[in-house]
Structures are given as structure tokens and as C-alpha cells.
Amino acid sequence: MTWRRAMPWAAVAVVAAFCGLVLSQFGLGQERASDAELWMRAAASLGARNVVSAIILGVRLLDTLVEVIVFTVAVLGVRYFLKIQEESTKAGEEIPESPLVAASSAILLPGILMLGAYVTVCGHLSPGGGFSGGAIAASALLLAAASLGAERVSARFAESRFERVEWGALAILLLVTLAPALLGRAVTTDLLPAGVRGNLASGGTILPYNVLISVKVFLGSWVIVHHFLRHRGEI
Amino acid sequence: MVGWQGVAAAIVLFGIGTLGLILRRDLVVKLLALGLVNSSVILALVSLRARPNLVPPLLDGPTPQALADPLPQGLVLSAIVINFAVLAVALVFVMRLVERYHTTDSTRLERRTHDEEES
Secondary structure, three states: OOHHHHHHHHHHHHHHHHHHHHHHHHOOOOOOOOOHHHHHHHHHHHOOOEHHHHHHHHHOHHHHHHHHHHHHHHHHHHHHHHHHHHHHOOOOOOOOOOHHHHHHHHHHHHHHHHHHHHHHHOOOOOOOOHHHHHHHHHHHHHHHHHHHOHHHHHHHOOHHHHHHHHHHHHHHHHHHHHHHHHOOOOOOOOOOOOOOOOOOOOOOOHHHHHHHHHHHHHHHHHHHHHHHHHHHOOO | OOHHHHHHHHHHHHHHHHHHHHHOOEHHHHHHHHHHHHHHHHHHHHHHOOOOOOEOOEOOOOOHHHEOOHHHHHHHHHHHHHHHHHHHHHHHHHHHHHHHHOOOEHHHHHHHHHHHHHO
């Protein structure tokens, strides 16, 4: 076996050895005391019922904010590079979609959009949140683009019209996150009251964060999907 | 699937993904392999603290001992979002390369860029 052929296997062996080393350090199989109680206390002080959202938008708030910025940069990259390319290529030909898909998507669309909104708004009460809610709502637009044609959907849901909303959501998100720091308090201070746990209006700033992130993810995903579709032509 | 079984499956998937990244020459298949590697990392993170009979981490429920550890679930969100962003941008670059060199084969791409440099 030549060296060139053996190289991939050597790489796999190195990766496997590394994984084994890491796992042996973890002490897999040994029970550690759970940190769940610690996180539950943090969630209770924020007034959120969903402990995961209390971690993401409470303890790890800055991480999540940087994540949103990474997502924004990716959307910008897709928009920039495909815009250059679109000028040099003509739009693909339209392929008519079967009436069955069009009819069933008309029935499913409102339901999917509603589910996206519900998952976003109840992110602090039950599993869900801004990222998943925004992605669900964007999948509704993908379905509409598949059944009605991307250009017809984008004519009604023009990207340029919502560009301001997208950037506005990011700006408000940054402002809300930095507001405690601007007011001279610790960055993770919650400016809104915790409220009664289990109510919709509880969890402090988690609900507004979820809504803003959802708007950002929804519009950003649509930009990505739309640019890919427009370059490729219709589905 | 709990604990070590999940981690074992994740290591196997990671290996398959890494092999695909190295051995396959098609750029789109390479990206699929990258997605597989990412999913295996998510599986490993979640199953490291997975135990039987745990319930979702919601308050007002049973005792803390019965709750699943919420920290890995919070952490994998970053992995999912970053993977989505990386794949989207990488696909755009593949599209640009196909537009210019009319192939997704990495060896041919290398040859064509080399030819272009020489001419």
C-alpha cells in the first residue's frame, strides 16, 4: 500500500485515537452529580419554565447573540456572492408544479406559519424558541416557493421590503442586550420583571429575545432559500 | 439509545463523515460528509449525558434528578446554527466554482485552476 493510499486511514486512526483520549478524560460511564439543580435555580430566578431557554437567553446570552451575528454574516455572504453571479446568469426556466402539491400547500401553509409563531412565543414555557420557530416559519415559505414558484412568492414577499425589518430586528436585539450595560449594570441583568412562572408574560426578556431572533432567522432563511432558488431556477 | 451507545454511534458516523471528506472527490458529497460529521458531534454531545427515564428539562415537573441535563441541549444549538451557516456559505462557493470551471470534481478543479494559472 502506497503512502498516498494509507494517508486517509492514518488520518482516521489519529481522529479515533483523539476521540478515545477525550472520552477517557470524560470518564464515560461514571455518574457525576447532575448540574440540573443549578440550572433549575437559574431558570426559576428568570421566571422561565423551559430551563434550556433560560440557559440560552439568560446565562449564555452573549453566546447566543454572537450566534445570531454569525448567522447574519452567512446570510450576507450568500446574498453578496449570489448577487454577483445572478448578473452573469439568466433565470432558469419554470417547471409547472402539480395541482395536488399546490392545493395541499395552500391548506398546510397557515398551519405551519401558526406553529412557527406558537413555538416562538411559547419558547420560555415549552420546548422551542426563536431559532426553531423562525426555521419552522421559513419552511412554510419554502413550501410556498415549491408549490407556487419562487418568483411568485418573492413578488408578494419582496426581499427588499423586509430588509429593513431584518436589520431592525438585529439592531433592536443588540440594543436590548446592551441596554443593562448602557444603564451601568451587569450585562446579564434582566430589565423586565420575571412575572408568574407559567404565564405567557413571564420570563423577563426571554420572550422579546425569542420574537426578535425568530424574525431574524425567518427572514434570513428566506433570503438564503430565495437566492438559491433564483440561481437554480424554479424547483 | 443512551449513553455509550449514542457516543459509539457518533464515533462511527464521525469516521464515515471524515472518510467521505477525505476520499470522495465530489465537492457536494464532501459537504454532505461535513454535515454528517457535524450531526455526529451533536449526537455525541447530547448522548454524553443521556440516561434512561429522563424527562425534558421543564420546571414545575418532577424532582431535579429526573430532569435531563439542559446544558448539552443549550450547547448544541450553537452547533446547529453554525453548521447551517457554514453549509450555506460553502454551497455558494461550490456554485461559484461550478459556474467558472463547470465541474464539482476536486481533482479536475485543481487541474483546471493549475492550467489557468499557467496560461
